[in-house]
Amino acid sequence: MPLSRYLISFPDPGRPGSAILYSTRKGSMVRVPEGVLAAARAGSLAEAERDLLRRLNIWTDDPAAERRAMAGLVDHTNQRSATFSATVLLTLDCNLACPYCFEGHFRANRVMTAETARLLIGHVQREHIDQGRDVEIRFYGGEPLMAVPLLKEIARSLWDAATAAGTRFSCSLVTNGTLLTRSTVEELLPLGLHSAQITLDGPLKVHDRQRPFVSGKGSFGTILNNLQAVYDLITLKPGGNYTRENYRQFPAMLDALLDAGMDPARLGPVQFAPVHPKSGGHDAHSAACFAGDEPWLMEASLFLREETLRRGFSVDKPQMGVCMVELANTLVVNWDGTLYKCPPLMGWPELSIGTLAGGINDYRASHDLDMWKNDECLECAYLPLCFGGCRFFRKLKTGAVDGVDCRRGYLDEALERLVLQDLELQPRP
Numbered sequence: 001m002p003l004s005r006y007l008i009s010f011p012d013p014g015r016p017g018s019a020i021l022y023s024t025r026k027g028s029m030v031r032v033p034e035g036v037l038a039a040a041r042a043g044s045l046a047e048a049e050r051d052l053l054r055r056l057n058i059w060t061d062d063p064a065a066e067r068r069a070m071a072g073l074v075d076h077t078n079q080r081s082a083t084f085s086a087t088v089l090l091t092l093d094c095n096l097a098c099p100y101c102f103e104g105h106f107r108a109n110r111v112m113t114a115e116t117a118r119l120l121i122g123h124v125q126r127e128h129i130d131q132g133r134d135v136e137i138r139f140y141g142g143e144p145l146m147a148v149p150l151l152k153e154i155a156r157s158l159w160d161a162a163t164a165a166g167t168r169f170s171c172s173l174v175t176n177g178t179l180l181t182r183s184t185v186e187e188l189l190p191l192g193l194h195s196a197q198i199t200l201d202g203p204l205k206v207h208d209r210q211r212p213f214v215s216g217k218g219s220f221g222t223i224l225n226n227l228q229a230v231y232d233l234i235t236l237k238p239g240g241n242y243t244r245e246n247y248r249q250f251p252a253m254l255d256a257l258l259d260a261g262m263d264p265a266r267l268g269p270v271q272f273a274p275v276h277p278k279s280g281g282h283d284a285h286s287a288a289c290f291a292g293d294e295p296w297l298m299e300a301s302l303f304l305r306e307e308t309l310r311r312g313f314s315v316d317k318p319q320m321g322v323c324m325v326e327l328a329n330t331l332v333v334n335w336d337g338t339l340y341k342c343p344p345l346m347g348w349p350e351l352s353i354g355t356l357a358g359g360i361n362d363y364r365a366s367h368d369l370d371m372w373k374n375d376e377c378l379e380c381a382y383l384p385l386c387f388g389g390c391r392f393f394r395k396l397k398t399g400a401v402d403g404v405d406c407r408r409g410y411l412d413e414a415l416e417r418l419v420l421q422d423l424e425l426q427p428r429p
């Protein structure tokens, strides 16, 4: 009867003679005297201690059953999932002209038509609401608030269909924040709007250089005013896209939010991400799940996470993370009705999984589903956080989605520091 394989342990720097055990499966952690850890490894743990560790998923009575449970976890989740989630790209149009944005070159007139919206509403109603599922739509762009009438049409139709079927509809925005006025939010609240992910690329000077209006004027002041005006109505999730040259300036953006009187406790988690290299035409500055494993990227993400926590803002904890590609009830709908499994993959038409008009194709082989169901991954302590890594990065690095994008190097370096950050700085529930 051993310790769980989905576990890391390390000496507690704050308490000599103690160790920290952290379950990657449950996110639970405990401090124990090093003697207890040694006894656990030797199989001579007292029953009371074993029981405590068992309740934290740090001890397992049946290692083979634990491995089987992990191997079946995604299938189990897919079978029981009661919610359908879609990211819907309404338009490529945008009122900003960010130098790193892929869409600037070809965004004109790339707007979802009424016919495509009708197909989308029909698909969601038929395949999900009528099957008893709740629906969560994340409106995306370009800038989704450049297409408010279309957004409202889709949200209202799905709200009505869900209400009639006794399920729930809700929606969120991925927005640049410039059009996120109080009156617009008040219009969308009755249609299920609950949150908005907004982008501030650092403090005023850095942001205005990276995210100017099409006219060339800076957008920082407009966004900050809007955030102040709406943050009591919906959950705002601030984020930003940093580079190697400017990431150290990003905490000043959080200071600007504090100076504007915003209470971090009323905001959602802050999520900074590096500006990624462009994929097959798209970049993924706001969508990729991982930061990448170059040393500077790891230092930047840990630095920004710590500075964010120190200012009282929340961040995501390390948590079980399955790639959206593996989840059956998720979809990305492009403005033209083509379907994908993840926003950054929209850069590669060969990774489309179908269309609203023609239906969803079998994508098991093209997207290498279950690529993590191998002995190395199933025995890996990081499996619950990784599940074989990111298909977008795999495609960027190798040109194909044909295997794992191993996170071991990154997690070997970073996980202990993330756990210690949370222990010291993350607000307790």
Ligand code: SF4
Binding pocket: 287, 288, 289, 290, 322, 323, 324, 325, 341, 342, 343, 344, 389, 390, 391, 392, 393
């Ligand atoms: S491919 Fe998967 S892991 Fe990578 S960004 Fe997309 S959803 Fe996230």
Ligand code: SF4
Binding pocket: 372, 376, 377, 378, 380, 381, 382, 383, 386, 387, 388, 389, 404, 405, 406, 407, 408
């Ligand atoms: S891809 Fe690498 S880090 Fe991820 S579960 Fe497999 S072996 Fe572990």
